[in-house]
Amino acid sequence: MGNYMSEKYLNRIMIALLIVLPWLAHWLDEPYYVSLATRVAILALAGVGLNLALGLGGMISFGHAAFFGIGGYVTGILASHALNYEPIFSGFISIPGTTQMLIIWPLAMLIAAIVAVFIGLLSLRTSGVYFIMITLAFAQMIYYFSISWPAYGGEDGLPIYMRNGFPGLNTLQPIQFFMICCTLLLIVLWGVSRLQNSRFGNALQALRQNETRVASIGINPLGIKLTAFVISATITALAGSLFADLNRFVSPTMFSWHTSGQIMIFVILGGLGRLYGPLAGASLFILCEAVLGGWTEYWQFFLGLLLLGVVLFARGGLIGLLTREQKNV
Amino acid sequence: MSSPVIEITNLSKSFGAIQATQDLNLTLNFGEIHALIGPNGAGKSTLIKQITGHLQPDQGEITFLGQNITQLLPANRAKLGLAQTFQVSSLIMEYSCLDNLLLVVQARSGSSFSFFTAVRDDQILLAQAHNYLQQVGLSQRHHLLASALSHGERRQLEIAMALALEPKAFLLDEPMAGMDPAGVKHLIERLKEMRLQAPILLIEHDMAAVFALADRITVLDYGRIIATGSVESIRNNEQVQTAYLGVAP
Ligand SMILES: Nc1ncnc2c1ncn2[C@@H]1O[C@H](COP(=O)(O)OP(=O)(O)OP(=O)(O)O)[C@@H](O)[C@H]1O
Ligand SMILES: [Mg+2]
Numbered sequence: 001m002g003n004y005m006s007e008k009y010l011n012r013i014m015i016a017l018l019i020v021l022p023w024l025a026h027w028l029d030e031p032y033y034v035s036l037a038t039r040v041a042i043l044a045l046a047g048v049g050l051n052l053a054l055g056l057g058g059m060i061s062f063g064h065a066a067f068f069g070i071g072g073y074v075t076g077i078l079a080s081h082a083l084n085y086e087p088i089f090s091g092f093i094s095i096p097g098t099t100q101m102l103i104i105w106p107l108a109m110l111i112a113a114i115v116a117v118f119i120g121l122l123s124l125r126t127s128g129v130y131f132i133m134i135t136l137a138f139a140q141m142i143y144y145f146s147i148s149w150p151a152y153g154g155e156d157g158l159p160i161y162m163r164n165g166f167p168g169l170n171t172l173q174p175i176q177f178f179m180i181c182c183t184l185l186l187i188v189l190w191g192v193s194r195l196q197n198s199r200f201g202n203a204l205q206a207l208r209q210n211e212t213r214v215a216s217i218g219i220n221p222l223g224i225k226l227t228a229f230v231i232s233a234t235i236t237a238l239a240g241s242l243f244a245d246l247n248r249f250v251s252p253t254m255f256s257w258h259t260s261g262q263i264m265i266f267v268i269l270g271g272l273g274r275l276y277g278p279l280a281g282a283s284l285f286i287l288c289e290a291v292l293g294g295w296t297e298y299w300q301f302f303l304g305l306l307l308l309g310v311v312l313f314a315r316g317g318l319i320g321l322l323t324r325e326q327k328n329v
Numbered sequence: 330m331s332s333p334v335i336e337i338t339n340l341s342k343s344f345g346a347i348q349a350t351q352d353l354n355l356t357l358n359f360g361e362i363h364a365l366i367g368p369n370g371a372g373k374s375t376l377i378k379q380i381t382g383h384l385q386p387d388q389g390e391i392t393f394l395g396q397n398i399t400q401l402l403p404a405n406r407a408k409l410g411l412a413q414t415f416q417v418s419s420l421i422m423e424y425s426c427l428d429n430l431l432l433v434v435q436a437r438s439g440s441s442f443s444f445f446t447a448v449r450d451d452q453i454l455l456a457q458a459h460n461y462l463q464q465v466g467l468s469q470r471h472h473l474l475a476s477a478l479s480h481g482e483r484r485q486l487e488i489a490m491a492l493a494l495e496p497k498a499f500l501l502d503e504p505m506a507g508m509d510p511a512g513v514k515h516l517i518e519r520l521k522e523m524r525l526q527a528p529i530l531l532i533e534h535d536m537a538a539v540f541a542l543a544d545r546i547t548v549l550d551y552g553r554i555i556a557t558g559s560v561e562s563i564r565n566n567e568q569v570q571t572a573y574l575g576v577a578p
Binding site: 194195197198199200201202203205206209210212213214215216217218219220221223224227 | 381383402403404405407408412413415419420421422423424428431432433435436437440441442443444445446447448449490494
């Protein structure tokens with residue numbers, strides 16, 4: 001495991017900045033910057049989810065937009081039903097909508113988990129380019145389905161008129177909503193750091209390197225990979241739910257392959273398999289968008305250059321570059 | 330006579346036009362070292378892969394300790410007690426020696442579905458992992474990444490990982506390949522001890538080692554058994570001499 005100290009140090013600095021800067025903006029009465037930081041926290045969370053599958057497990061999922069979008073749509077659909085008092089389902093029992101985040105989150109994660117089991121079972125027997133294509137295909141199927149489903153806005157998307165609620169907080173206030181997102185990010189980061197070093201994480205990271213060897217000592221690769229894929233999906237779905245509440249709007253773009261690509265960019269920019277990589281990556285992405293985006297509409301070109309630089313010259317991503325450490329677990 | 334540990338009946342496997350295993354019958358008995366020899370491409374590794382489940386045979390049956398395992402996944406066969414070493418070292422390259430063994434010990438000692446407790450804090454697992462490293466003389470190198478080991482050390486680590494499974498049978502695919510003479514000598518002694526724990530199916534090109542270790546020898550050529558028997562009978566078999574021993578150094 002070696003000298004992890006300075007990476008730990010960098011992680012703490014990033015967390016400190018993530019918390020302090022929005023408060024500063026809040027005091028300076030600059031809500032725009034608070035919402036920018038909220039986006040960073042949410043997108044980082046989506047990346048932490050993907051990083052579990054991609055960075056630790058080596059599963060190159062190009063379909064995580066499916067889970068991001070599911071989180072968003074579950075949130076939007078539940079909220080819209082709660083606001084127009086139409087039950088989502090009425091038969092022998094009637095299921096109403098809700099505007100409670102504490103109910104929405106677990107539901108969003110549960111539904112993403114069910115879809116992930118399905119996608120995982122069909123895709124995880126393959127690897128490499130086939131796995132990429134199958135995950136992409138599933139996400140695109142859901143994307144086109146969402147476009148052609150008029151009940152929830154179809155192509156136009158679905159507005160969320162009031163940000164969903166959290167007991168004891170005023171979620172409409174940017175800094176309070178930011179603190180919700182930031183806290184969830186920290187909890188998930190803590191959970192994943194435990195997972196990384198657990199028996200499960202040990203097997204998962206070994207699998208990425210040598211599946212045949214892991215099978216030959218009595219660990220079934222499919223079980224481990226499927227579980228990781230599902231956990232990964234639920235985390236990304238949670239981020240999707242928050243994203244919907246941040247924008248108070250969900251649309252099919254959440255499902256599009258651009259979204260999958262973006263989440264992947266956060267992970268790779270920050271450093272594949274680094275716990276805080278997605279936070280670094282999402283921060284850099286949003287920073288580029290805010291700074292370069294104000295200057296040229298072709299800012300993604302520069303982002304592309306940056307990504308190229310990272311892939312060619314800094315395999316450990318931003319975190320690897322800043323700590324100059326080889327990651328060996 | 331007790332029933333064999335591994336019993337292979339009428340096994341066949343082809344890759345396109347190549348018949349890598351042809352209607353093959355073979356047993357591995359308690360307490361023995363059964364050597365499998367034959368020229369390059371004879372189908373030795375292919376046979377091991379079918380026993381471990383990494384390749385599925387076209388026909389035939391494999392039983393292990395009385396259980397038909399032909400349809401089982403590799404992981405489940407390993408759990409039943411089949412340990413293998415690979416012809417080309419197959420390790421977790423970015424893990425240290427110790428972590429490679431820790432993974433094996435973890436796999437043997439229970440479920441890998443534990444998400445919150447740090448595996449490297451488990452003193453019992455660590456002690457076991459160290460113990461197996463020591464058995465192959467890699468204690469001093471425990472912190473080194475597998476990718477930083479020399480070829481010979483990688484072979485030793487493979488042996489340690491097989492030992493750590495505490496298996497009911499060893500399947501060793503050319504464990505001595507590429508080792509220096511001192512390493513070979515050491516490994517021969519090691520294998521003599523290992524056979525007391527579990528029988529060994531040993532693929533090996535080093536004929537001196539085979540003659541020193543084997544109780545029985547089976548000679549494979551073009552996926553077929555051309556001879557099987559005691560060391561003496563194989564040494565004197567004419568067909569074997571022309572097919573194989575004649576070209577061996
Ligand atoms: N996955 C595969 N696909 C196609 N052909 C294969 C495959 N694996 C093995 N073969 C072929 O099957 C035959 C047997 O190969 P195998 O590796 O079992 O030989 P071997 O006896 O282990 O040889 P060596 O002593 O060189 O290790 C060879 O002709 C080989 O080319
Ligand atoms: Mg071979």
